[in-house]
Amino acid sequence: MASAVCARRPWTRILAAALVAMSLGGCQWPRDADGTLDRVRAGTIRVGVAHNPPWTIVDGSSAGQTPGGVETVLVQRLADSLGARVQWVPGGEAELMEALSERGLDLVVAGLDAESPWEQEVALTTDYLTVDMVVAVPAGAPADVAGQRVLVRTGTAEAALLSDHDATAVPVATLPPRPDGAAVVPDWLVDESGLTDAGTHLSSADHVLAVPPGENAWQSTVERFLLALEPDEVRRLLLDTHRAGS
Known part of the structure; x- marks a missing residue:
């Protein structure tokens, strides 16, 4: 199954990889309209998270508790690669997407897929699984x-x-x-x-994450991280979360 999935990855993943390669080659494009990448590197990534197991798990009864789920693990790995800390902002999907569109958040995770109705208000990354x-x-x-x-x-x-x-x-x-x-x-x-x-x-x-519109360097960085993921590794995280009782 994994090989079949890899074989049908859409052309958008190829385009995303090309854009990432350009940014790594020292090009000044893409750029952020609001400097998100420069701000979060070695700083704080404000991440909105809506409850959608096994992708995201928010325990509303435990204030301040770090959310669980596959995508929260991935976000923490992304943050570690940038020397950043994560500020988790739980909420409903609609309110989080509104905050993201207004650049009150840097990333939203909610088990989103590429057919999300929010694609006109925010930017969706390339799919990672x-x-x-x-x-x-x-x-x-x-x-x-x-x-x-x-x-x-x-x-x-x-x-x-x-x-x-x-x-x-x-x-x-x-x-x-x-x-x-x-x-x-x-x-x-x-x-x-x-x-x-x-x-x-x-x-x-096709599962994706969401970033603010116009933050192209930040989106490119997130997509570079996603493109490096092995689908089998993400599936193992899904099984681990399922076995833990999500």
């Missing part, structure tokens, strides 16, 4: 999902998409750790769930 939602079945079960009852989380787009494959959606609030029948799960969770990918892929999401 593509996740497919797939139908997975127990070993030995028929791979053809037509006519099967399939567990799927309530309120997700995949519940409606199952009808396109002549399968019957069985909405549940939480999927069991080891489903005894067909279930819709993210591709990184198939093996952990004791299932096998049936070959029916319902949707795909």
